Structure formats: structure tokens, C-alpha cells
Amino acid sequence: MTRIFDAPDQFAATALDGFCRLYPDHVQRVNGGALRSAETRQQKVALVIGGGSGHYPAFLGFVGPGLADASVAGDVFASPSTQAVARIGRLAHRGMGVVLGFGNYAGDVLNFGAAAERLRAEGIDARILAVTDDVASADASEQEKRRGVAGDVVVFKVAGAAAERGDAMDEVMRLAAHANRRTASFGVAFSGCTLPGAREPLFTVPKGRIGVGLGIHGEPGVDEVDAMSASELAALLVDKLLPEAPAGWNRRACAILNGLGSTKYEELFVLWTHVEDRLKAAGITLVRPEAGELVTSLDMAGCSLTLGFLDDELEPLWLAPCDTPFLRRGAALASRAAAVVGNDPDPAPAVPPASDASRRSAACILALLRDTAALLVESEEELGRIDAFAGDGDHGQGMRRGSAAALEAAEAAASAGAGARTLLGTAADAWADRAGGTSGAIWGLLLRGWSDKLSDDEAVSDAMVAAGVREAVDRVMRLGRARPGDKTLVDALVPFADTLAGGIEAGRPLAEAWKQAAEAATRAAEATAPMTPRLGRARPLASRSVGHPDAGAVSLAMIARRLAERLPDAAR
Amino acid sequence: MTRIFDAPDQFAATALDGFCRLYPDHVQRVNGGALRSAETRQQKVALVIGGGSGHYPAFLGFVGPGLADASVAGDVFASPSTQAVARIGRLAHRGMGVVLGFGNYAGDVLNFGAAAERLRAEGIDARILAVTDDVASADASEQEKRRGVAGDVVVFKVAGAAAERGDAMDEVMRLAAHANRRTASFGVAFSGCTLPGAREPLFTVPKGRIGVGLGIHGEPGVDEVDAMSASELAALLVDKLLPEAPAGWNRRACAILNGLGSTKYEELFVLWTHVEDRLKAAGITLVRPEAGELVTSLDMAGCSLTLGFLDDELEPLWLAPCDTPFLRRGAALASRAAAVVGNDPDPAPAVPPASDASRRSAACILALLRDTAALLVESEEELGRIDAFAGDGDHGQGMRRGSAAALEAAEAAASAGAGARTLLGTAADAWADRAGGTSGAIWGLLLRGWSDKLSDDEAVSDAMVAAGVREAVDRVMRLGRARPGDKTLVDALVPFADTLAGGIEAGRPLAEAWKQAAEAATRAAEATAPMTPRLGRARPLASRSVGHPDAGAVSLAMIARRLAERLPDAAR
Structure with a gap:
């Protein structure tokens, strides 16, 4: 359960503050989120990602050269407001439009969507990118209804790398949508998380059982099975994802074995040996897999496996350098400090004359x-x-x-x-x-x-x-x-x-x-x-x-x- | 509790295997541990760190250029064997001697000490470096009796950076001992961890209470107090450590706010705001602080604060570049692949003739x-x-x-x-x-x-x-x-x-x-x-x-x- 807080309703805002203080080389704090502190060149598509808090390193931990330009942080498990998304999108804009990336949840769909409309009304080419990787939440025939879980990282990495190399908006969006279609995740839950100040976890899993098909906001699984060994769990996860592979796939995949909070590194490493064995037995070549905590759900116990079915377009984008508080690849990207934006409240809108x-x-x-x-x-x-x-x-x-x-x-x-x-x-x-x-x-x-x-x-x-x-x-x-x-x-x-x-x-x-x-x-x-x-x-x-x-x-x-x-x- | 395992007694070895598979650019697996996969120049003091498993990223996650040359991984919360430490020390040796670094626990003292004797008997200048940062475990007058907790990271970082820049053995050991004397940690526990296969946690903390002065192997705290707000907790941690500051200190400090497993990032960020405020109010300048999971204890809930009281010698070593699976600083250090050591079992010792x-x-x-x-x-x-x-x-x-x-x-x-x-x-x-x-x-x-x-x-x-x-x-x-x-x-x-x-x-x-x-x-x-x-x-x-x-x-x-x-x- 969440133990460290002052006023529970200040938890997310204070966490944002602490994060920004800890990573001044990567981010500067702005109202409702964080912006790269490294200067970003003009004429680059901006990638702004976000969602509720409680998922660190998603989303703040992925801001930096090669990945996101900014992140918007809502309350715990709650979407940021339309205004916050629009504000940070406006700040991140460098003349070539803004991609607003988020996991596919009702509140985020609404707020990022409405923010995109506001930005477009201001003449900014704003697009929305809803990640839909969770196979437990809808059938493959309705991929657009699926939730976004750890696959966020694959899709945002692809979009961020495409934007960094200078791709134009339509191309960034095409590649991001392509990555999203080829990314699938499936997870299990061992126990629920407890919100700051709450007395009870959002759900519980009976002793000796596992929730299957978890969400990352305290939703219980869609099914429940008996607890199993690491090798059986690996089989469950891998076998659920492989049918999602697209036709004609070259059998090269990136993977994320994601811990949700209390499922720790050594457990993930143990599980990884079996996941890798099973994927290799299926003739799959793994490309720079990750195991660790990438999209958490406070201190929930559980894990998920994400596969990104790569191709010649996606693989270099997955591997491209990036330098963020949480994910770093390749040589550091040269950067100098950006202008400080400051934390002034939004100015009151002008009131036009009226009859x-x-x-x-x-x-x-x-x-x-x-x-x-x-x-x-x-x-x-x-x-x-x-x-x-x-x-x-x-x-x-x-x-x-x-x-x-x-x-x-x-x-x-x-x-x-x-x-x-x-x-x-x-x-x-x-x-x-x-x-x-x-x-x-x-x-x-x-x-x-x-x-x-x-x-x-x-x-x-x-x-x-x-x-x-x-x-x-x-x-x-x-x-x-x-x-x-x-x-x-x-x-x-x-x-x-x-x-x-x-x-x-x-x-x-x-x-x-x-x-x-x-x-x-x-x-x-x-x-x-x-x-x-x-x-x-x-x-x-x-x-x-x-x-x-x-x-x-x-x-x-x-x-x-x-x-x-x-x-x-x-x-x- | 630990949920993902096969045979519990294979947990640590399998985790080591999974880790090495995930980070081939950083490490190669050897029996009982991991060795840098990047080539290391000859005539460099080697730093080999280790201890029981269950503390990831300690110790495996800190192997790489600028930090450790190798790591030895024991069973969960159990020291690696003398033979394993000696074997990996021998493999890491590059002609200038080997520093064997560990936290000050009985089993580690014995095994790393005995391994150092074996290596010296073979003509290798092997020294032991026992980190003693936990202020709860002994008075300042008996610092050599203190346990090693998250301060390991400060001391190993200093030693690793000194070795990387080419300092000779005596100088590396002098700086490491200097860093150890100026590093202090104090922590709290909210709940105990459960070993793989065990049914009960190693200890429990009553509801509404906090164990104070935690260990990282399931030892309960030395005292118990009522639960408190984040700002009160920050005061507790900071105020316990500041009296440890050495005379004449320049008031520049590095800091690690360490989560033990289930105490999550956002909680640490919230706590950090108060820790930073309190340290700044005391006139202290913070140098590249870290907040996150650096030395865990499986899924134990709790956190610790470490302060490193810097000076002109230590500060550049704390800030020096490094490139490890978990900690990365500055530009990537150029490297090419080292020769593969392989996993052959140790050869049977020769039997000399006898009467x-x-x-x-x-x-x-x-x-x-x-x-x-x-x-x-x-x-x-x-x-x-x-x-x-x-x-x-x-x-x-x-x-x-x-x-x-x-x-x-x-x-x-x-x-x-x-x-x-x-x-x-x-x-x-x-x-x-x-x-x-x-x-x-x-x-x-x-x-x-x-x-x-x-x-x-x-x-x-x-x-x-x-x-x-x-x-x-x-x-x-x-x-x-x-x-x-x-x-x-x-x-x-x-x-x-x-x-x-x-x-x-x-x-x-x-x-x-x-x-x-x-x-x-x-x-x-x-x-x-x-x-x-x-x-x-x-x-x-x-x-x-x-x-x-x-x-x-x-x-x-x-x-x-x-x-x-x-x-x-x-x-x-």
C-alpha cells in the first residue's frame, strides 16, 4: 500500500515536483507536467505523452532527447485535464505539430482529444495517439477498444525516435500507428494496489490464485487461475501473445517484461529465462528486450509481457538513441539547456466585446x-x-x-x-x-x-x-x-x-x-x-x-x- | 511476497541467468556472478562487488565501465562462497590488484576475507572493502561494526571511478575508505519481505506503526514508532544523519533516497521534496542526488536515506561517468567486447604426491x-x-x-x-x-x-x-x-x-x-x-x-x- 504522503490529494502534484527536482538535467517543471530541459530544435514534431500518475516511470520518466518532448501528469490514476494537455502541448510545439500520446482510457481519450481540438483551433497541427496493446481487454478484431498498458513504451519510443530524426507529422503518425497495431501485451495480477490515503486495496486476489488479464488502475483481471511456477507463467504470457503476430512477420521482436510495482527484479529475471526460451523455441529473434518496471500501478503485485512485432521500419526506431530519466540508449545525445519556461499560471482568457x-x-x-x-x-x-x-x-x-x-x-x-x-x-x-x-x-x-x-x-x-x-x-x-x-x-x-x-x-x-x-x-x-x-x-x-x-x-x-x-x- | 519462481533453491541462480541474458552489452555470465562484457584495459585495479541476491540492482546492476568490473551473486540474502568470490576476483584481475567490496555482514566478511587470502596466496594483491553506513546498527564510535546498506552505492561508485581513472591500489583503497567514513544511511520499514517459497514474511510491522532502523535482510527495525506524514518522515531521516557529518565539511552532499521494493517511485518523489527542503534549510548543497530503488530487499516496503558528505576528492568521483545496467552517468564510455570467459566449472585441484x-x-x-x-x-x-x-x-x-x-x-x-x-x-x-x-x-x-x-x-x-x-x-x-x-x-x-x-x-x-x-x-x-x-x-x-x-x-x-x-x- 501507499504509505508515504502528506495530504492524499496533493500526492501526484508533489510527486511531480520531487521528480522534477531530481532530474533537472532532463526536465523542467511546468504546471501539470514536465518539459525537456534540453533545448529542442525548431521544426521537429513534438511528442507529448501522459496520463494519470502512479505509473512511474510512465510517463514522466520518458521525457528527453530521442523520446518524449514533454509529459502531462494527472492525479493518481486520473487523466490530466484538457487544459493541462493543451498547455503543455503548446509549450512543446516547435512548428511541426504535436502528437498527444496516451493509453486508451476514457478520461485520457476525452482530455487529450479535447486538447487536440483546442490546439488545432489555435493553428497547431495536433494529433492524438491512443495506445491499444492490452489483448485481454478486447478481441483482435476490435483492437481500437483495447486498453494501453506497457505497450505504451514501444509505441512512444517509435514515435519519439521518428520525430527526433526529423520525420514530418504524417510519417510520425503513420509509424506510431503501425507500431501500435504490431504491439500486444498480456499480464497477470497477484495483488491490488492501495491509493494514497485509502484503507483497502482496489482489489484482492485470493491466496493461491492469480488474476489474469490485469489492468493498471486497480482493475481486477478478467479471469482467475491457480498460482503456477515461473515456467508455466511464461508459457501463459507468451502463448497468449504469439497469435497476435501479423502475417508476413520477420520473427524479430522487441519485448518488455514489466513489473507492476511489488513484483521485483529478480522475479522478473527468473521469469525472463523462461520467456526467452519459449520465444526462441518459436524461432523468434529478440531485439533489445527490457525487463523491469516500465509502467507500474503503484505497489500492485503482478507483471505483464509486451511483444512488439518488428519490421525493417520499426527496428531502428526501437533501437535509436534516447536519453531520459528512466530509459537511455546509445551515446548521449548532445544538448544544451532550453530556456526556462517558468510556472506562471495560465493567463485569464481575453473577454471579447458583447452586446x-x-x-x-x-x-x-x-x-x-x-x-x-x-x-x-x-x-x-x-x-x-x-x-x-x-x-x-x-x-x-x-x-x-x-x-x-x-x-x-x-x-x-x-x-x-x-x-x-x-x-x-x-x-x-x-x-x-x-x-x-x-x-x-x-x-x-x-x-x-x-x-x-x-x-x-x-x-x-x-x-x-x-x-x-x-x-x-x-x-x-x-x-x-x-x-x-x-x-x-x-x-x-x-x-x-x-x-x-x-x-x-x-x-x-x-x-x-x-x-x-x-x-x-x-x-x-x-x-x-x-x-x-x-x-x-x-x-x-x-x-x-x-x-x-x-x-x-x-x-x-x-x-x-x-x-x-x-x-x-x-x-x- | 515473492511469487515468481520455480524451485525456490534455484531462484538466485536463475535470476542471475536472466539478468545476464538481458544485459549482454554490459555483462557476461560466469559461474556465480557476472563480469563486464566490455573489454577492460590491463593495469587497472579491478573492483569486484557482491553479496546475497534479492537486492537488485545491488550488486549485479552496477557492473560496467566506471563502476564495478564484476559482481558475485550469492543465494537470496546469503553470502556467495569463498570460492565464487575468489574465482571472479581472479577473472577480473588486470594486473593491479582486486578490491573485493561488500556490505558488512558476517557471511560476506568471512567469504570475501577468505577469498582475499586465497588470491593473495596466488600473488594477486586482493583487498577487502566492507561498507559500514547504517547508523542504526552501531554508534559512530564503532563505525566498523555498522552494517552496509544503500551507502554501498556511494562507496563503490567512488572506488570504481578511482580505479577507472587509473589510480593505484593504495589510492583506490584510501579513497574508498574515506568515502565509507563519510557515508551514512538510516531507514524505516513498513512491512517485511517474503523469501521465495516461504509462507510468511520475515517480519511484520503492526498497522499504523513504522519500524525504524531497518536492515535489508528481513531484520526488523531497532525501534518502532507511529506512522507519520511524508514531511515528518523526511525530518526523521535527515535529522538522524546530519550529526554524522564530519568536522570541517564543505556542506556539499550526495544523497540516495532508496526504496526497498514495494515503496514506489512516486512515494519517494513526494518524500524527496521534504528531504531536499530540509537539507537545503540546513545550508547543504546537493550534488546529483538519486531517488529510486538502488539496494532493495525483495518486496519489502520501506525506504532509507543515505548522505555522502563530499569533499574535493570525492565529488568528482561521485559525478564521474559510468555505464552499467542500472546507473549511467555522462557520455557513454567507449568500449569493445571483451573475450568470452565461458562457464566451465572450476578444474579439480591437482593432488600433490604424498607419503x-x-x-x-x-x-x-x-x-x-x-x-x-x-x-x-x-x-x-x-x-x-x-x-x-x-x-x-x-x-x-x-x-x-x-x-x-x-x-x-x-x-x-x-x-x-x-x-x-x-x-x-x-x-x-x-x-x-x-x-x-x-x-x-x-x-x-x-x-x-x-x-x-x-x-x-x-x-x-x-x-x-x-x-x-x-x-x-x-x-x-x-x-x-x-x-x-x-x-x-x-x-x-x-x-x-x-x-x-x-x-x-x-x-x-x-x-x-x-x-x-x-x-x-x-x-x-x-x-x-x-x-x-x-x-x-x-x-x-x-x-x-x-x-x-x-x-x-x-x-x-x-x-x-x-x-x-x-x-x-x-x-x-
């Missing part, structure tokens, strides 16, 4: 945000309880924090004379940035999408509300990759939006359409209590609860109902 | 060795039970294995026509090499010392027996650094030797003198049941048992009694 009519609408939106924030203070505990069946139990906390931040930003924007579009957009970004995690990212997208259909010149019309809610749904589904029926907030959002927009388009008054929409959302949220277990975080936005509603859908319906009470006043 | 009289004496010694081996098969379980009160419970196993190996070697020597001196010396080396651990080393020294007073030309006289037992005592006490009263085998050996030699010198028949000596040894062994607790393995050869006799003293007395029964026949 009086739009400012009056902004005041209505502000009132609705105030109601929302008040509701989420009252409901924090209840939402946490609902979420605890399915996940970390932090949904109530995140919603409270996000709505409070949105309200604060909206109040500042209103004071600065913002119109409706700017006020809601500002609130959206603040929600996403301060709430963190998946729900923060979704609410940021939802409100940002909605705000994009409003205007700073005109009052908010019912038609704008209808167009906004449709845009919001579209954005959440596109970036969040969730569909109705996935037992997520989308299950409530879609009927809400359809009913609201449909009602408006049918000529019903906004307050009435909203009330009906809130009722539809409530019915849909209640229907999200899933009756069959689902796999960890494998499917974006999916919930693990059985027989309990999805907390995200519940909170959306709850907010919709509260605002339905206010709307007859606000619309006046 | 018939000496061969008849050899036959008597062989009969005594056969009795000893038979006795130790019968007594394995009993000795294990006695040892379990104080230590690992492996004393019976080690004695059985050692005496069996000694008998086998003696039989081969007898077949080859060996005289008494060669036969007993051969048996001694086989015992030390195959038993492993502390008792193996002691029995190797004891019998080797005894054999050195015998002859291959003459029959064994009573005078030779007396001189031999005195030489045996002398060698065990000198290399083992134990004194009577330390509650070790020496407590039984000294009265045995005094009674035996005294009786012979007083003209009593050998069988009678031996019988009285066996009785004296038995009384002394019974008196070794210590009444006060003693500190872990801090004092060489010390026992942790309270109210139980020392297993080493008991087994010595047991053997003496059994041979007393045989001697009237053998002497005929």
Missing part, C-alpha cells in the same frame, strides 16, 4: 450555473455513493469541484462583461480543468459544444439552445467514443437532447421542453443500472457496476431536473 | 568426515529448529550440504592418492563452496586452517593436531571478527581448542584430550543461550535468539562429541 442582449442572457446562464453548483454541493455524497459501486467513488467530488470552478470562472467573465457564448465557454473550460478525470472532461466538452452555438452579439434564442444541445451531444460522443447503451452519461444525455431540441423544434416553450427533457433523462439514467458485469475501463466510459445506475447519467439527470425548476424564472 | 604414512592419516580423516556427514544428515532438522529462533533456520541444511560436499571431495582426493594435508584442505574448500552462507565459510576456514598444520609427507602427529586446532581458531576469529562472548560458534570453538591443544601439550592421549575438549565445547555451547536481545546481523556472527543456544556452537559441539566416539578406533 447588452447577450450579456443579459449570460446573466441567466450564470444563475443556472449557480444553481448547478449549489445542487452539486448538496449531492456530492450521494453521487459518490452511487459511483462507488462502479468506480473510484469520486464522481461527487469531481462534479462539485468542476461546477464550483465553472461558476467562479463564469462570475469573473460576467464581471468582465462577457456575452453568453464567452461566459459559457469559459465556464466549460474551467469545469474541465479543475474537475479532472472523465466527468470533468465530459462536462467541459458538453458545455463548450453548447456554447459554440451561442453568440456574444445576440440574446440566446430557443433555436440556439436546441442547436447547442445537439452540438454538445455530438462532441461528447465523438471525443468520448461512447454510444447509447454503453451505460454512461450518454445514455441520459441523448434522450435529454432529443427531447429538448425536438420540443423546441416542435414549437413548445423552452421551460416546458426542458422539463420533459429532464424527465426523459431521469428515466434513462435509472435504466443504466447494468445487469451484466463489464470489463474494467476497457470500454471508454463503461461502468463496472452491476445493478446500479451510472453515476454520470444520474448527475446529468439531477442537474437537468434542478434547472427545470429555475428555467421558468430564468427565461423571463 | 604412505600421510595417506594412512588421510584415510583416518576421511573416516571422521564420513561420520560427520552422517551425523549432520541425522541432525539437520534439530539444527534447523535451533537456528530458527535466531535466524533463517537454514543452519541444519547448510551443515548437511557442506559436510556432504566435503566428504565427496575428500573421497575423490583419497582416490587420487592425497595426503592428510591435501585431503583435509580439499574438504575444507568444498565445504565452504557448497554450504554457502556464514556457517559454510566458517567451517571452510576452520578446516583449511587445521589442514595447513598437517603434512603430505608425514603421518599426522598429536602435535600437528594441536597446532592445527589453534590455527583454525585463529583464522576463524581473524576473518570472522568474532570474539568469545559474541554468542557464536567461537564460544564453543575456543574452549574446544584450548582443551584439546592443552591436553595434548600436557601429554594426554589424543582420544582422551578430544573427549574432554568435546565436553568443554558442549558446556560452552549450552551457555550461548543469550539472555538479552541483540541487533539483527549488525554484529558479525551475532545471534538474535534470546534464551536459545547458538546453532553454530551447538553443531560444533555435536560434531566434537560424535568424533570423540570414533577417535579411539581411528587413532589405532
